[in-house]
Amino acid sequence: MEILIYGxxxxxxxxxxxxxxxxxFGISGLPNFAxxxxxxxxxxxxxxxxxxxxxxxxxxxILSILVVGVLGFILxxxxxxxxxxxxxxxxxxxxxxxxxxxxxxxxxxxxxxxxVLPEFVKGSIPIGNVWLDYQRIILVGIGIALIIFLYLFTxxxxxxxxxRAIAQNERTAISLGIDSxxxxxxxxxxxxxxxxxxxxxxxxxxxxxxxxGYDILxxxxxxxxxxxxxxxxxxxxxxxxxxxxxxxxxxxxKAQWLTVITLAAIIFILxxxxxxxxxxxxxxxxxx
Amino acid sequence: MGEDIRYRRERIDRGIKARTDTIYFLSNFRDxxxxxxxxxxxVALLLLLPFLLKGGYWEKVLFYSCIFALLALSxxxxxxxxxxxxxxxxxxxxxxxxxxxxxxxxxMPLSLTLPxxxxxxxxxxxxxxxxxxxxxxVYFSMVTLILPxxxxxxxxxxxxxGGTHGLLSLRPFPSSWVAIYLAIFAVVFCLFGFRKLIxxxxxxxxxxxxxxxxxxxxxxxxxxxYKAQAIFIAGAVGCFAGALMTHYYQFVGRSxxxxxxxxxxxxxxxxxxxxxxAGATIGTFILVPLSEVLRAxxxxxxxxYGIILIAALVSLPEGLFHYITRKYHQFExxxxx
Numbered sequence: 001m002e003i004l005i006y007g008x009x010x011x012x013x014x015x016x017x018x019x020x021x022x023x024x025f026g027i028s029g030l031p032n033f034a035x036x037x038x039x040x041x042x043x044x045x046x047x048x049x050x051x052x053x054x055x056x057x058x059x060x061x062i063l064s065i066l067v068v069g070v071l072g073f074i075l076x077x078x079x080x081x082x083x084x085x086x087x088x089x090x091x092x093x094x095x096x097x098x099x100x101x102x103x104x105x106x107x108x109x110x111x112x113x114x115x116v117l118p119e120f121v122k123g124s125i126p127i128g129n130v131w132l133d134y135q136r137i138i139l140v141g142i143g144i145a146l147i148i149f150l151y152l153f154t155x156x157x158x159x160x161x162x163x164r165a166i167a168q169n170e171r172t173a174i175s176l177g178i179d180s181x182x183x184x185x186x187x188x189x190x191x192x193x194x195x196x197x198x199x200x201x202x203x204x205x206x207x208x209x210x211x212x213g214y215d216i217l218x219x220x221x222x223x224x225x226x227x228x229x230x231x232x233x234x235x236x237x238x239x240x241x242x243x244x245x246x247x248x249x250x251x252x253x254k255a256q257w258l259t260v261i262t263l264a265a266i267i268f269i270l271x272x273x274x275x276x277x278x279x280x281x282x283x284x285x286x287x288x
Numbered sequence: 289m290g291e292d293i294r295y296r297r298e299r300i301d302r303g304i305k306a307r308t309d310t311i312y313f314l315s316n317f318r319d320x321x322x323x324x325x326x327x328x329x330x331v332a333l334l335l336l337l338p339f340l341l342k343g344g345y346w347e348k349v350l351f352y353s354c355i356f357a358l359l360a361l362s363x364x365x366x367x368x369x370x371x372x373x374x375x376x377x378x379x380x381x382x383x384x385x386x387x388x389x390x391x392x393x394x395x396m397p398l399s400l401t402l403p404x405x406x407x408x409x410x411x412x413x414x415x416x417x418x419x420x421x422x423x424x425x426v427y428f429s430m431v432t433l434i435l436p437x438x439x440x441x442x443x444x445x446x447x448x449x450g451g452t453h454g455l456l457s458l459r460p461f462p463s464s465w466v467a468i469y470l471a472i473f474a475v476v477f478c479l480f481g482f483r484k485l486i487x488x489x490x491x492x493x494x495x496x497x498x499x500x501x502x503x504x505x506x507x508x509x510x511x512x513x514y515k516a517q518a519i520f521i522a523g524a525v526g527c528f529a530g531a532l533m534t535h536y537y538q539f540v541g542r543s544x545x546x547x548x549x550x551x552x553x554x555x556x557x558x559x560x561x562x563x564x565x566a567g568a569t570i571g572t573f574i575l576v577p578l579s580e581v582l583r584a585x586x587x588x589x590x591x592x593y594g595i596i597l598i599a600a601l602v603s604l605p606e607g608l609f610h611y612i613t614r615k616y617h618q619f620e621x622x623x624x625x
Contacts, residue, residue, distance in 0.1 A: 088425060096598045104588065256444065256445040266431075
């Protein structure tokens with residue numbers, strides 16, 4: 001019972017971490033390695049808005065989502081546009097951007113127990129014999145809502161379809177009247193905003209630590225790669241596999257194995273089936 | 289005002305090249321000097337520097353520069369086969385831990401640990417990466433990004449090889465001269481060796497794999513064998529750098545797998561200009577001393593590398609070395625049109 005409940009919350013947490021990354025990297029083909037940095041930045045911005053400027057939580061949350069969304073947009077126009085098409089350089093540049101953001105935040109000292117975001121609702125209720133706090137329940141709710149939203153968004157709306165189109169075949173997309181730069185910039189902005197939403201839901205469970213910026217990226221990569229980058233069901237499946245694997249390992253072995261399991265899963269999947277369990281259309285690009 | 293005078297920049301090659309980039313007309317001493325100077329001068333300077341610095345702090349900096357230059361050269365060599373690594377720390381860490389472990393547990397002397405770490409480490413890294421040789425582009429990069437992290441976490445979790453404390457009080461070099469000249473000779477050897485190798489038939493195949501692997505396959509060449517060889521060579525260089533650093537520090541810890549050993553050589557190679565080896569060396573020899581000067585910034589140094597990396601990628605994608613070469617080999621003049 002314990003394993004089931006913690007497994008589910010952990011899996012949804014992983015899915016939340018990965019969802020923005022999957023939207024940009026998986027669905028629009030833009031490797032946003034600054035995902036973890038944006039997650040961190042969103043949390044810290046919200047904290048600043050609440051504690052330094054005295055804004056109410058709801059308002060500061062919206063504000064930081066917007067700010068980071070705009071930053072994602074700027075990251076595209078300022079940086080990635082110049083490197084478009086050179087996949088490796090895109091990775092290196094966004095990774096460098098992530099390092100800049102995270103290291104500056106670390107330098108400014110935004111780490112430790114002072115930096116705690118408020119929970120949406122305080123308290124906890126028993127489910128069976130396990131006490132579960134409201135924050136985790138809300139988190140599961142947000143996670144499920146976002147996954148459904150992402151699926152509908154990428155399959156039912158024009159702009160969501162455009163996101164998928166530029167990843168599948170950019171030239172055909174252009175010839176069909178999709179402005180690929182605009183779409184890509186929007187995708188990056190959306191992904192960054194989603195990173196902040198995930199941060200706002202997850203961060204209240206602990207304190208903010210700058211090291212997380214790198215960890216989140218690894219988790220997002222893990223979920224994205226294991227599940228198949230472009231597939232929404234893949235994200236869900238992969239987060240459940242990894243989420244339950246982590247909880248099982250933490251219960252029966254030691255908690256330190258968590259990261260090792262995640263990293264090993266990435267390498268294992270990359271070695272045998274790089275496009276992931278549900279991946280389809282990149283078979284020809286990824287290996288020879 | 290009225291008339292609009294416009295100029296176009298014209299570039300003319302100096303009249304020293306015969307037909308290709310590698311065959312020259314050399315008619316007088318000046319031309320020979322013109323070709324030799326950019327090759328001999330930096331090497332001579334590098335060999336003289338330890339005498340000029342006479343130990344002390346800046347000699348350490350020179351040593352670090354050489355270590356990072358080796359890593360950057362190894363990155364550049366892999367990149368010229370199309371294997372873009374985001375984890376030079378893997379090679380560095382494996383070499384560091386092998387030599388450290390052999391010295392710590394079996395009390396082996398330096399003359400044994402260094403070669404074993406170099407060759408054994410390269411072999412181990414090649415075995416590790418052979419399973420993902422089929423991956424292309426970003427997928428390969430992601431594996432290399434993850435592997436050092438995995439190793440660092442494994443060492444922490446299993447509490448092997450000293451765990452979080454690392455292995456302490458390893459055997460130092462007999463004198464700092466040995467260390468520094470080993471490093472300098474390694475850099476010079478790799479630099480000119482790689483430049484030569486990449487223009488041989490072997491290197492031609494490697495570059496072919498980078499440009500279009502399927503065509504090379506269609507030519508009946510086993511590209512996996514070539515890629516594995518390239519990783520072995522690059523791995524040996526990286527592992528050697530790690531082993532040198534271990535004995536210089538007399539310590540090896542999880543920090544050997546840290547992001548620094550990935551990002552700094554990468555930044556150096558991108559700044560200097562990938563694909564030329566000289567560029568990677570120049571880049572690191574600029575960045576490492578610069579970062580020592582900026583030591584006061586503390587943690588911000590990593591951020592600075594990031595900024596340099598981005599700036600170099602966006603504004604000077606060809607790299608410093610290619611820029612300098614072009615200026616050196618060509619006249620430029622404005623022509624009225």
